[in-house]
Every structure is written in structure tokens, then in C-alpha cells.
Amino acid sequence: MRVVLATGNLGKLREFAELLGPAGLEFEPLSAFGVESPEETGLTFADNALLKARHAAARTGLAAMADDSGLEVDALGGAPGVRSARYAAAPGSDASPGDAANVDKLLRELQGVAPARRTARFRCAIVLLRSADDPAPLLGEGCWEGRILEAPRGRGGFGYDPVFEDAASGRSAAELASAEKHARSHRGAALRAVLAQLRAAVR
Numbered sequence: 711m712r713v714v715l716a717t718g719n720l721g722k723l724r725e726f727a728e729l730l731g732p733a734g735l736e737f738e739p740l741s742a743f744g745v746e747s748p749e750e751t752g753l754t755f756a757d758n759a760l761l762k763a764r765h766a767a768a769r770t771g772l773a774a775m776a777d778d779s780g781l782e783v784d785a786l787g788g789a790p791g792v793r794s795a796r797y798a799a800a801p802g803s804d805a806s807p808g809d810a811a812n813v814d815k816l817l818r819e820l821q822g823v824a825p826a827r828r829t830a831r832f833r834c835a836i837v838l839l840r841s842a843d844d845p846a847p848l849l850g851e852g853c854w855e856g857r858i859l860e861a862p863r864g865r866g867g868f869g870y871d872p873v874f875e876d877a878a879s880g881r882s883a884a885e886l887a888s889a890e891k892h893a894r895s896h897r898g899a900a901l902r903a904v905l906a907q908l909r910a911a912v913r
């Protein structure tokens with residue numbers, strides 16, 4: 711199956727290459743087709759993953775996979791959530807402010823919040839569509855529990871990884887080797903769920 715991966719996020723692209731290589735599924739990034747990303751208007755991660763996959767399948771005529779993910783922080787009532795990529799953007803703007811600005815804003819919002827109240831989780835929804843009008847999309851979801859640190863730690867990963875402490879190991883996501891991150895992460899779990907459905911469907 712030739713699959714287009716509907717993401718413009720280089721950190722996600724790298725992780726998909728690491729995760730999909732061993733599964734034997736080859737993909738091409740949406741950027742290779744000169745297609746822009748759609749506006750993310752969904753209320754849930756699954757809504758947005760479906761919208762991105764359908765857009766990519768419609769524009770390329772290929773099967774498409776998309777990931778929508780983000781960070782849910784309990785002390786912030788679940789924010790930034792589906793708005794994680796645009797968290798530090800000016801009101802009304804849809805331009806991506808970048809990882810550093812998003813992390814700075816998160817640390818500012820949590821200033822003075824005690825360690826025990828800094829619980830958070832990454833969420834990820836991954837959708838695989840065989841075509842733009844596929845009536846039965848495959849959907850996998852994953853969740854990774856942790857806590858928001860008071861300052862960044864580690865040099866790996868991308869996005870919010872340096873300020874997300876893995877509940878199980880006490881290390882930041884940016885301090886984990888990539889294989890360790892995939893074994894625990896929201897994206898690893900969501901992708902394993904999609905691949906299991908795919909294997910069952912082609913059996």
C-alpha cells in the first residue's frame with residue numbers, strides 16, 4: 711500500500727519513519743506532493759486526524775495516514791489540548807508559534823503550581839484511510855501519563871518533550887532514547903493499534 715503521511719511536523723515525521731520502518735509500511739510525506747495542510751477545526755484529536763487524512767487522500771488520490779496529538783494539563787483544565795501546536799499563537803492567528811514559544815507559555819502558565827498538581831498526559835489519534843471516501847477509517851488512540859517539569863531537561867525528541875516527565879521512569883521525554891519513547895508514548899500506542907487493525911483487515 712502506498713501511503714501519504716499527512717503531517718508537516720518534522721518531529722512526527724522522524725518518529726513515523728522509526729515506527730513504520732520495522733512494520734514494513736512505506737510512506738511519503740504530504741510535502742512531497744506540494745499540498746498544504748488543512749485548517750484543524752475539529753473538537754477532538756480523532757476529528758482532526760480524520761480531517762487531515764481525508765484532505766491528504768483527496769489531494770493525492772492515495773491512502774493516507776494522519777496524526778493529531780497534544781498535551782492535556784490538569785491544572786489548566788485540559789489545555790492546551792487540541793490547540794497544543796497553536797498554544798502561544800496570537801488570538802485569531804493560525805500561524806504556528808513554534809515549539810520554544812509554546813513551551814515558554816506552558817511554563818509561565820504553571821508558575822507557582824506545586825509538583826503534585828502538575829499532572830498531564832500526551833494524547834494521540836492516528837487515522838488511516840484507504841481513500842478519501844473510505845467509509846471505515848482505521849482509528850488508533852494512545853495516551854501517555856506524566857507531569858510538567860519546572861524547567862526543560864534533555865536534548866532528544868521535539869515539541870513539549872523537554873518539559874514532560876514520564877510518570878514511569880521519572881525522566882523527561884527528551885531524556886529517553888527514541889526506542890524507549892516509542893515503547894511508552896501516545897504515538898507508539900496509537901500506531902500499534904492502527905497496525906493491529908490493518909493486519910486483521912488484510913488477513
Ligand code: ITT
Binds near residue numbers: 747750795897
Ligand atoms: P501536523 O498537523 O501537520 O501533523 P502539528 O504540529 O500541527 O503538525 P498537531 O496539530 O497534532 O500537529 O499538534 C501537536 C502538538 O503537540 C504540537 O505542538 C507538538 O509539538 C505536540 N506534540 C505532539 N506529540 C508530541 C510528542 O511526542 N512530544 C512532544 N510534543 C508533542
